[in-house]
Amino acid sequence: EVQLVESGGGLVQPGGSLRLSCAASGFTFSGYSLNWVRQAPGKGLEWVSYITGSSRTKYYADSVKGRFTISRDNAKNSLYLQMNSLRDEDTAVYYCARDMGSGWANDHWGQGTMVTVSS
Protein backbone atom coordinates (compact mmCIF):
# COMPACT_ATOMS: atom_id res chain seq x y z
CA GLU A 1 0.00 0.00 0.00
CA VAL A 2 1.33 3.40 -1.00
CA GLN A 3 1.72 5.73 1.97
CA LEU A 4 2.93 9.31 2.21
CA VAL A 5 3.30 10.84 5.67
CA GLU A 6 4.20 14.49 6.09
CA SER A 7 5.82 15.95 9.20
CA GLY A 8 7.64 19.06 10.36
CA GLY A 9 4.82 21.56 10.38
CA GLY A 10 4.28 24.00 13.21
CA LEU A 11 4.18 27.62 14.29
CA VAL A 12 6.96 29.90 13.04
CA GLN A 13 7.45 33.65 13.06
CA PRO A 14 7.52 35.68 9.85
CA GLY A 15 10.98 35.56 8.35
CA GLY A 16 11.69 32.22 9.98
CA SER A 17 12.48 28.82 8.51
CA LEU A 18 10.96 25.36 8.61
CA ARG A 19 11.78 22.05 6.99
CA LEU A 20 8.98 19.70 6.01
CA SER A 21 9.51 15.99 5.44
CA CYS A 22 7.45 13.38 3.65
CA ALA A 23 8.14 9.72 4.39
CA ALA A 24 7.11 7.36 1.61
CA SER A 25 6.49 3.63 1.57
CA GLY A 26 4.82 0.97 -0.52
CA PHE A 27 6.41 1.83 -3.87
CA THR A 28 9.80 2.22 -5.59
CA PHE A 29 10.47 5.75 -4.35
CA SER A 30 13.23 6.67 -6.80
CA GLY A 31 11.01 5.82 -9.75
CA TYR A 32 8.52 8.62 -9.17
CA SER A 33 8.46 12.36 -9.32
CA LEU A 34 6.88 14.12 -6.36
CA ASN A 35 5.08 17.37 -5.63
CA TRP A 36 4.36 19.64 -2.71
CA VAL A 37 0.87 21.19 -2.80
CA ARG A 38 -0.62 23.48 -0.17
CA GLN A 39 -4.01 24.79 0.89
CA ALA A 40 -4.27 28.03 2.80
CA PRO A 41 -7.24 28.45 5.18
CA GLY A 42 -10.39 29.02 3.17
CA LYS A 43 -8.52 28.82 -0.15
CA GLY A 44 -8.08 26.25 -2.87
CA LEU A 45 -5.23 23.90 -3.70
CA GLU A 46 -2.01 25.62 -4.75
CA TRP A 47 0.91 23.75 -6.27
CA VAL A 48 4.25 24.60 -4.63
CA SER A 49 7.06 22.51 -6.12
CA TYR A 50 8.00 19.44 -8.17
CA ILE A 51 11.03 17.16 -8.28
CA THR A 52 11.89 14.26 -10.54
CA GLY A 53 13.01 10.88 -9.24
CA SER A 54 16.67 11.64 -9.94
CA SER A 55 16.38 15.21 -8.54
CA ARG A 56 17.64 16.42 -11.91
CA THR A 57 14.62 18.62 -12.57
CA LYS A 58 12.89 20.89 -10.08
CA TYR A 59 10.12 23.42 -10.56
CA TYR A 60 8.73 26.03 -8.19
CA ALA A 61 5.67 28.23 -8.06
CA ASP A 62 6.52 31.90 -8.49
CA SER A 63 5.14 32.57 -5.01
CA VAL A 64 7.90 30.49 -3.37
CA LYS A 65 10.76 30.74 -5.87
CA GLY A 66 13.98 31.77 -4.18
CA ARG A 67 12.62 31.02 -0.71
CA PHE A 68 11.70 27.31 -0.80
CA THR A 69 13.93 24.40 -1.83
CA ILE A 70 12.67 20.94 -2.69
CA SER A 71 14.92 17.91 -2.27
CA ARG A 72 14.77 14.18 -1.77
CA ASP A 73 16.84 11.34 -0.35
CA ASN A 74 16.08 8.18 -2.30
CA ALA A 75 18.08 6.08 0.16
CA LYS A 76 15.72 7.21 2.92
CA ASN A 77 12.54 7.25 0.80
CA SER A 78 12.00 10.83 1.89
CA LEU A 79 10.98 14.11 0.30
CA TYR A 80 11.77 17.48 1.85
CA LEU A 81 10.76 21.11 1.56
CA GLN A 82 13.09 23.67 3.08
CA MET A 83 11.10 26.86 3.63
CA ASN A 84 12.98 30.09 4.36
CA SER A 85 11.90 33.73 4.72
CA LEU A 86 8.42 32.57 5.62
CA ARG A 87 5.52 34.97 5.21
CA ASP A 88 2.02 35.12 6.65
CA GLU A 89 0.66 33.99 3.29
CA ASP A 90 2.63 30.72 3.53
CA THR A 91 0.26 29.59 6.28
CA ALA A 92 -1.35 26.44 4.92
CA VAL A 93 -1.69 22.70 5.09
CA TYR A 94 1.16 21.25 3.04
CA TYR A 95 0.63 17.97 1.18
CA CYS A 96 3.15 15.77 -0.55
CA ALA A 97 1.82 13.95 -3.59
CA ARG A 98 3.13 11.29 -5.94
CA ASP A 99 3.14 12.08 -9.65
CA MET A 100 1.76 9.01 -11.38
CA GLY A 101 3.99 9.59 -14.38
CA SER A 102 1.20 10.45 -16.75
CA GLY A 103 -0.26 13.83 -17.54
CA TRP A 104 1.00 15.55 -14.40
CA ALA A 105 -1.63 13.77 -12.31
CA ASN A 106 -1.00 12.94 -8.66
CA ASP A 107 -2.37 9.56 -7.69
CA HIS A 108 -1.43 9.40 -4.01
CA TRP A 109 -1.43 12.16 -1.41
CA GLY A 110 -0.46 12.44 2.23
CA GLN A 111 -2.75 13.73 4.97
CA GLY A 112 -0.86 17.00 5.17
CA THR A 113 1.04 18.97 7.79
CA MET A 114 -0.03 22.40 9.02
CA VAL A 115 2.34 25.36 8.82
CA THR A 116 1.35 28.54 10.63
CA VAL A 117 3.36 31.70 10.10
CA SER A 118 2.48 34.24 12.74
CA SER A 119 4.09 36.55 15.26
Next chain:
Amino acid sequence: QSVLTQPPSVSAAPGQKVTISCSGSTSNIGNNYVSWYRHLPGTAPKLLIYENNKRPSGIPDRFSGSKSGTSATLGITGLQTGDEADYYCGTWDSSLSAVVFGGGTKLTVL
Protein backbone atom coordinates in the same frame (compact mmCIF):
# COMPACT_ATOMS: atom_id res chain seq x y z
CA GLN B 1 -6.87 34.46 -9.27
CA SER B 2 -6.39 30.92 -10.55
CA VAL B 3 -5.01 30.17 -13.99
CA LEU B 4 -7.83 27.67 -14.50
CA THR B 5 -11.40 28.88 -14.02
CA GLN B 6 -14.04 26.78 -12.28
CA PRO B 7 -17.49 27.76 -11.01
CA PRO B 8 -17.36 28.36 -7.26
CA SER B 9 -20.29 26.07 -6.59
CA VAL B 10 -22.73 23.64 -8.17
CA SER B 11 -25.66 21.75 -6.72
CA ALA B 12 -28.06 19.00 -7.68
CA ALA B 13 -30.43 16.54 -6.08
CA PRO B 14 -29.51 12.98 -5.08
CA GLY B 15 -29.58 10.66 -8.07
CA GLN B 16 -29.17 13.48 -10.56
CA LYS B 17 -26.19 14.42 -12.74
CA VAL B 18 -23.89 17.40 -12.40
CA THR B 19 -21.08 18.77 -14.52
CA ILE B 20 -18.18 20.96 -13.41
CA SER B 21 -16.33 23.02 -15.98
CA CYS B 22 -12.69 24.03 -16.06
CA SER B 23 -11.56 26.71 -18.48
CA GLY B 24 -7.98 27.51 -19.39
CA SER B 25 -5.84 28.43 -22.36
CA THR B 26 -3.60 26.95 -25.02
CA SER B 27 -0.62 26.99 -22.66
CA ASN B 28 -2.32 24.67 -20.20
CA ILE B 29 -5.51 22.72 -20.99
CA GLY B 30 -5.18 23.26 -24.72
CA ASN B 31 -1.92 21.32 -24.96
CA ASN B 32 -1.74 19.18 -21.82
CA TYR B 33 -3.71 16.47 -20.07
CA VAL B 34 -6.25 17.42 -17.41
CA SER B 35 -6.79 15.65 -14.09
CA TRP B 36 -9.59 16.02 -11.54
CA TYR B 37 -9.51 15.68 -7.75
CA ARG B 38 -12.03 15.47 -4.94
CA HIS B 39 -11.04 17.09 -1.65
CA LEU B 40 -12.46 17.51 1.77
CA PRO B 41 -10.34 20.09 3.66
CA GLY B 42 -8.06 18.44 6.17
CA THR B 43 -8.01 15.15 4.29
CA ALA B 44 -5.91 13.83 1.44
CA PRO B 45 -7.13 14.89 -2.02
CA LYS B 46 -8.25 11.98 -4.20
CA LEU B 47 -7.54 11.56 -7.90
CA LEU B 48 -10.74 10.95 -9.87
CA ILE B 49 -9.69 11.44 -13.50
CA TYR B 50 -6.32 11.58 -15.27
CA GLU B 51 -5.34 12.08 -18.90
CA ASN B 52 -8.62 13.96 -19.49
CA ASN B 53 -10.94 10.96 -19.24
CA LYS B 54 -9.30 7.97 -17.56
CA ARG B 55 -10.32 6.68 -14.16
CA PRO B 56 -7.84 5.20 -11.68
CA SER B 57 -8.71 1.78 -10.36
CA GLY B 58 -11.38 1.97 -7.70
CA ILE B 59 -13.06 5.10 -9.08
CA PRO B 60 -16.63 4.23 -10.14
CA ASP B 61 -17.85 4.95 -13.65
CA ARG B 62 -20.25 7.54 -12.21
CA PHE B 63 -17.28 9.87 -12.65
CA SER B 64 -16.29 10.90 -16.17
CA GLY B 65 -14.03 13.47 -17.76
CA SER B 66 -13.83 15.16 -21.13
CA LYS B 67 -11.81 17.87 -22.82
CA SER B 68 -12.47 20.10 -25.80
CA GLY B 69 -10.04 22.79 -26.86
CA THR B 70 -9.09 24.84 -23.82
CA SER B 71 -11.87 23.55 -21.56
CA ALA B 72 -12.46 20.38 -19.60
CA THR B 73 -15.49 18.97 -17.83
CA LEU B 74 -16.02 16.58 -14.94
CA GLY B 75 -19.32 14.73 -14.89
CA ILE B 76 -20.82 12.94 -11.91
CA THR B 77 -23.97 10.85 -12.30
CA GLY B 78 -26.14 9.18 -9.67
CA LEU B 79 -25.26 11.84 -7.11
CA GLN B 80 -24.95 10.75 -3.49
CA THR B 81 -24.72 12.84 -0.36
CA GLY B 82 -21.23 11.41 0.06
CA ASP B 83 -20.18 13.20 -3.13
CA GLU B 84 -20.34 16.54 -1.33
CA ALA B 85 -16.81 17.92 -1.47
CA ASP B 86 -14.59 20.40 -3.28
CA TYR B 87 -13.54 19.42 -6.79
CA TYR B 88 -10.41 20.68 -8.54
CA CYS B 89 -9.07 20.44 -12.06
CA GLY B 90 -5.33 20.47 -12.65
CA THR B 91 -2.84 20.43 -15.48
CA TRP B 92 0.61 21.60 -16.55
CA ASP B 93 1.12 25.11 -17.85
CA SER B 94 3.87 25.14 -20.44
CA SER B 95 4.32 28.92 -20.33
CA LEU B 96 4.63 29.07 -16.55
CA SER B 97 6.52 25.76 -16.22
CA ALA B 98 4.18 25.05 -13.35
CA VAL B 99 1.40 22.74 -12.29
CA VAL B 100 -1.81 24.74 -12.11
CA PHE B 101 -5.10 24.05 -10.36
CA GLY B 102 -8.52 25.55 -10.76
CA GLY B 103 -9.97 27.54 -7.91
CA GLY B 104 -12.16 24.63 -6.88
CA THR B 105 -15.89 23.95 -7.07
CA LYS B 106 -17.97 23.12 -4.02
CA LEU B 107 -20.54 20.44 -4.81
CA THR B 108 -23.71 20.40 -2.75
CA VAL B 109 -26.10 17.47 -3.02
CA LEU B 110 -29.44 18.91 -1.99
